Amino acid sequence: MEKPPSRHVNPFGITKAVDLNDDQIQSLWVNVSGNAEEFAEFARPASPMPTFILGAKGSGKTHLMRYHAFELQKLRYRQSGTEVRKGVARDGYVGIYMRCSGLNSGRFSGKRQSEDKWSAIFSYYIELWLTQHLLSATQELGIGGDAEESAQICAEILGLFDKPPVLPALTIGNLATEIRSMQRKLDYAVNNCVMTGSLDVEILITRGQLIFGIPKILSNRFEFLRDVMFVYSLDEFENLTIEQQKFVNTLVREKELPTTLRIGSRLYGIKTATTESAGEENLRDSEFETLPIDQLFRQHKTRYQQFAKSLIEKRLAAAYGVTDNAEERANLVNWSRFFETLNDEWNSGDLLGLVAGVPSKDRRHFVVASVKLSDLGLAKGQIDSIIKLLSAEKYPLLEKNNLLLLYQDMHRGKNAIESASEISKLCSSYIENGARRGRYWSNLDHYKTDLLAQLNKENDGKQQYLGIENFITMSAGLPRALLTILRSVYDWSQFRGESPFARDVISKEAQWRGVKDASDWFYENMRKAGQDGIAIQTAIERLARLFRINRFADKPTECSLIAFSFPEQDVSPQAMHILRLAESRSFLNRIPGGQRDKNSERVLMKFQLNNMLSPRWDLPLGRRGTYGFTAAEIDIIFDPTKAEEFEVFLLDWSARRTAPFFGKQKLPNSEDGAQQVLL
Amino acid sequence: MKDYTYLYKDELLISDNWTEEWDLFISGFNSTTRVNAVFDKINAQVKHWLIHNEYDFGGASMPSGERFESTATEEAAYVLEYFDRYRAILTSSNIKICIDITGMMRPHMMFLINLLMRRGVTKFDVIYSEPAFYVHRERTNFSQGFVHAVRQVAGFEGAVNNDTSGDLLIIGAGYESQLIEEVADDKDKARKLVLLGLPSLRADMYQQNAIRTHLAGDALGDGGSRRHFAPASDPFVTASVLSAMVQRENRLRPVTNLYLSPLATKAQALGFVLFYITECAVDCASIIFPFSERYANETSGGISRVWKYRLEFPIVC
Numbered sequence: 003m004e005k006p007p008s009r010h011v012n013p014f015g016i017t018k019a020v021d022l023n024d025d026q027i028q029s030l031w032v033n034v035s036g037n038a039e040e041f042a043e044f045a046r047p048a049s050p051m052p053t054f055i056l057g058a059k060g061s062g063k064t065h066l067m068r069y070h071a072f073e074l075q076k077l078r079y080r081q082s083g084t085e086v087r088k089g090v091a092r093d094g095y096v097g098i099y100m101r102c103s104g105l106n107s108g109r110f111s112g113k114r115q116s117e118d119k120w121s122a123i124f125s126y127y128i129e130l131w132l133t134q135h136l137l138s139a140t141q142e143l144g145i146g147g148d149a150e151e152s153a154q155i156c157a158e159i160l161g162l163f164d165k166p167p168v169l170p171a172l173t174i175g176n177l178a179t180e181i182r183s184m185q186r187k188l189d190y191a192v193n194n195c196v197m198t199g200s201l202d203v204e205i206l207i208t209r210g211q212l213i214f215g216i217p218k219i220l221s222n223r224f225e226f227l228r229d230v231m232f233v234y235s236l237d238e239f240e241n242l243t244i245e246q247q248k249f250v251n252t253l254v255r256e257k258e259l260p261t262t263l264r265i266g267s268r269l270y271g272i273k274t275a276t277t278e279s280a281g282e283e284n285l286r287d288s289e290f291e292t293l294p295i296d297q298l299f300r301q302h303k304t305r306y307q308q309f310a311k312s313l314i315e316k317r318l319a320a321a322y323g324v325t326d327n328a329e330e331r332a333n334l335v336n337w338s339r340f341f342e343t344l345n346d347e348w349n350s351g352d353l354l355g356l357v358a359g360v361p362s363k364d365r366r367h368f369v370v371a372s373v374k375l376s377d378l379g380l381a382k383g384q385i386d387s388i389i390k391l392l393s394a395e396k397y398p399l400l401e402k403n404n405l406l407l408l409y410q411d412m413h414r415g416k417n418a419i420e421s422a423s424e425i426s427k428l429c430s431s432y433i434e435n436g437a438r439r440g441r442y443w444s445n446l447d448h449y450k451t452d453l454l455a456q457l458n459k460e461n462d463g464k465q466q467y468l469g470i471e472n473f474i475t476m477s478a479g480l481p482r483a484l485l486t487i488l489r490s491v492y493d494w495s496q497f498r499g500e501s502p503f504a505r506d507v508i509s510k511e512a513q514w515r516g517v518k519d520a521s522d523w524f525y526e527n528m529r530k531a532g533q534d535g536i537a538i539q540t541a542i543e544r545l546a547r548l549f550r551i552n553r554f555a556d557k558p559t560e561c562s563l564i565a566f567s568f569p570e571q572d573v574s575p576q577a578m579h580i581l582r583l584a585e586s587r588s589f590l591n592r593i594p595g596g597q598r599d600k601n602s603e604r605v606l607m608k609f610q611l612n613n614m615l616s617p618r619w620d621l622p623l624g625r626r627g628t629y630g631f632t633a634a635e636i637d638i639i640f641d642p643t644k645a646e647e648f649e650v651f652l653l654d655w656s657a658r659r660t661a662p663f664f665g666k667q668k669l670p671n672s673e674d675g676a677q678q679v680l681l
Numbered sequence: 682m683k684d685y686t687y688l689y690k691d692e693l694l695i696s697d698n699w700t701e702e703w704d705l706f707i708s709g710f711n712s713t714t715r716v717n718a719v720f721d722k723i724n725a726q727v728k729h730w731l732i733h734n735e736y737d738f739g740g741a742s743m744p745s746g747e748r749f750e751s752t753a754t755e756e757a758a759y760v761l762e763y764f765d766r767y768r769a770i771l772t773s774s775n776i777k778i779c780i781d782i783t784g785m786m787r788p789h790m791m792f793l794i795n796l797l798m799r800r801g802v803t804k805f806d807v808i809y810s811e812p813a814f815y816v817h818r819e820r821t822n823f824s825q826g827f828v829h830a831v832r833q834v835a836g837f838e839g840a841v842n843n844d845t846s847g848d849l850l851i852i853g854a855g856y857e858s859q860l861i862e863e864v865a866d867d868k869d870k871a872r873k874l875v876l877l878g879l880p881s882l883r884a885d886m887y888q889q890n891a892i893r894t895h896l897a898g899d900a901l902g903d904g905g906s907r908r909h910f911a912p913a914s915d916p917f918v919t920a921s922v923l924s925a926m927v928q929r930e931n932r933l934r935p936v937t938n939l940y941l942s943p944l945a946t947k948a949q950a951l952g953f954v955l956f957y958i959t960e961c962a963v964d965c966a967s968i969i970f971p972f973s974e975r976y977a978n979e980t981s982g983g984i985s986r987v988w989k990y991r992l993e994f995p996i997v998c
Contacts, residue, residue: 190840
């Protein structure tokens with residue numbers, strides 16, 4: 003790729019859909035539809051089933067909903083030279099997009115008025131609000147241009163009112179103006195009742211009459227709308243109060259074809275499933291479907307990888323002026339050339355570089371091991387023998403594996419010298435033939451990322467989260483998180499004088515710093531304000547500390563540990579409350595299906611720490627091991643009042659993973675005593 | 682744009698003998714020197730302390746003198762109750778009122794001024810005292826507990842434009858990045874501008890303010906880098922700057938809904954009120970605020986300059 007036009011243009015500078023204009027929304031759109039059934043919704047906005055589009059901040063809800071809005075449909079028709087009516091008929095839908103934040107819903111409460119009154123007024127307000135959007139789209143579809151036709155449609159629409167307004171002339175334009183005027187009067191009454199003390203509003207329409215009735219009128223009258231769905235897309239559902247959400251849920255329940263609803267909400271945004279229809283709840287897959295965007299992305303890793311790479315390619319193409327043609331772009335984008343990486347194979351020179359020039363016996367891991375063996379009461383000669391047996395001068399990762407095997411044996415009560423001797427043979431054999439079987443390989447395979455992390459840490463090296471694949475994994479299904487990583491990496495790369503995505507590879511240092519910044523951003527940005535926010539962060543901090551201790555322990559009990567399971571029914575309500583908040587704020591990701599308990603056969607809840615948080619505590623990105631906490635342990639971690647209990651638990655957790663005693667009571671410091679047990 | 686700087690602004694020296702007299706003096710109580718020293722020094726026939734529940738005072742720290750207390754949790758209910766109780770004095774003809782906004786909750790202060798104006802009190806004075814310092818410098822948090830709602834302030838709820846594509850949010854950014862984030866998040870889809878206090882109350886306070894605003898950079902998005910400035914202690918310049926900002930933004934792209942959020946000094950908040958009442962009351966414009974459960978009662982030390990601003994609504998309306 004050529005050098006970018008300006009040193010200061012970061013292709014990933016804009017991470018929010020809101021900061022993109024319609025043209026950018028269109029040009030940066032990446033299609034994620036495919037064969038997988040779960041992804042079908044992405045490509046079928048015309049489905050009659052109401053859908054809740056759920057996702058964490060930055061999952062792409064707004065981009066998706068705006069892409070299917072009528073404004074963007076028109077843009078696409080214009081670009082392709084398609085006549086609007088033909089385009090709509092082909093698409094099979096008209097997207098009517100609105101943001102709930104625009105309603106300023108907080109004003110529909112209090113002010114010395116009853117909740118019932120507010121409920122009626124809010125539903126009337128929404129009716130007027132959506133009808134204006136609908137009439138605007140209607141006009142843009144060229145409906146109402148003919149005076150006679152316009153008068154007939156208007157008369158039909160006026161018939162939907164309980165008390166029709168009087169229009170100067172029967173035109174759709176006049177009707178739209180009248181509805182806007184009705185809304186303004188309602189605004190005035192609502193806003194001023196605090197001063198006047200009274201709120202006397204005449205409600206002229208029964209709920210749903212216009213928003214469901216007008217599409218029916220249009221569909222019956224116009225051939226090109228015969229198979230077209232009118233889709234009300236309500237974004238930012240989380241901004242509505244419980245009572246207001248009940249009203250929208252009622253619309254979902256009572257919707258009439260050819261109308262349906264798409265509702266975008268953050269994970270924590272759904273406050274109720276109940277409706278105003280005798281308080282009944284809407285049932286998933288009966289009254290509505292859900293589209294959990296980031297969860298789907300996490301489940302379909304390969305598709306997400308493809309989607310994410312396309313997303314980045316589009317950004318690079320836009321910033322570097324490279325053609326938008328997918329094939330040409332693919333030829334120009336060379337992922338392996340963009341980022342400096344590390345060869346983490348056990349026999350790679352990169353790993354040897356971490357301990358460059360230091361003989362095995364003086365390497366940090368063996369120096370520490372010597373002290374531990376000495377604590378056990380072994381003589382210096384015995385210790386030297388053990389270290390010598392475990393040494394593999396050219397392969398520091400194998401030395402780490404050897405030590406771990408030794409600690410595992412010691413934990414089982416095996417003689418240390420005998421164990422070291424066996425491990426030495428296994429190691430030599432592995433170096434010789436590299437066989438991918440047996441205890442030695444299996445242990446290395448399981449614990450490789452943890453051992454690499456330890457090797458880095460012990461030698462003052464930084465943890466490596468390098469390359470595009472790791473960035474995508476780290477983003478955990480959140481495109482905005484991925485863009486934020488790349489934005490930070492790009493900034494650091496430029497700061498270091500590099501020419502990212504152009505002449506130079508992006509250095510490991512820039513990647514490391516960018517990833518760290520992005521991780522901190524996520525930690526600060528996703529939390530909820532106030533006491534609950536602090537409680538979430540306290541719990542996540544505790545959990546991460548446990549995982550970190552395990553990762554850097556002499557004998558980790560689980561490999562690549564960032565996941566945990568537990569029996570939900572026995573956990574205290576307070577701890578469960580915080581855990582659910584942490585999930586809704588995307589600090590924790592639920593693993594669908596949970597985990598079956600080996601003993602009781604019960605299905606346990608299973609979660610993992612969001613990958614975006616891993617660099618903050620030097621944790622792995624990939625999930626392998628899962629720790630099964632008891633309900634009492636979950637209480638200690640997630641109940642913010644249990645600080646002292648947690649510190650006790652932490653000490654025990656650490657001791658059980660630390661050589662040479664592994665949490666067992668320390669024996670008197672005598673050679674006899676030690677040998678009695680361990681030799 | 683409108684120029685508000687012709688309105689009167691005077692500095693009162695705390696060491697001087699204050700000779701001006703008012704019929705009624707209203708002040709929001711907290712335990713800082715700058716609030717209590719002014720209350721003691723001012724000459725008024727009647728002095729009222731407004732006791733805000735959000736400061737969570739214990740009975741022991743209550744001031745002597747005429748106090749107004751209420752269990753009302755919202756600004757409108759609180760101020761209306763105060764008006765009901767003191768209706769006779771507040772609506773007497775030609776009453777000369779002075780309000781010290783230094784210790785008042787911003788929403789209460791804004792609603793009180795709006796209500797006075799709507800009830801025909803056309804001219805009154807407003808006092809604002811600057812602190813010598815904030816106790817925790819740039820880490821000073823004025824709000825405590827969590828923000829339970831970001832909503833329009835009563836009396837400042839404008840009409841709503843159905844088209845939200847050109848929504849604009851102007852934040853008077855104070856020390857609390859968390860509050861800036863809450864407001865920016867609430868109007869996530871609006872383009873955002875930041876108004877910083879410069880000159881600041883004290884020389885080092887601008888840097889402290891800028892640091893905290895930078896922390897909210899992600900929520901502010903692109904707009905976080907487009908900063909505007911108005912003196913932290915001058916409501917009239919603040920109103921003028923707001924007027925120019927909105928005019929310029931309207932030229933660039935018509936503003937569909939305007940949201941104003943005064944999170945910085947009370948003097949700047951007063952400027953937001955002045956601008957709103959004068960130019961926005963009939964437009965699709967609102968003042969929004971992140972409401973917290975509690976506020977710290979003592980966040981500043983000492984007293985620096987004391988300002989008196991004269992609001993004359995028949996002239997500006």
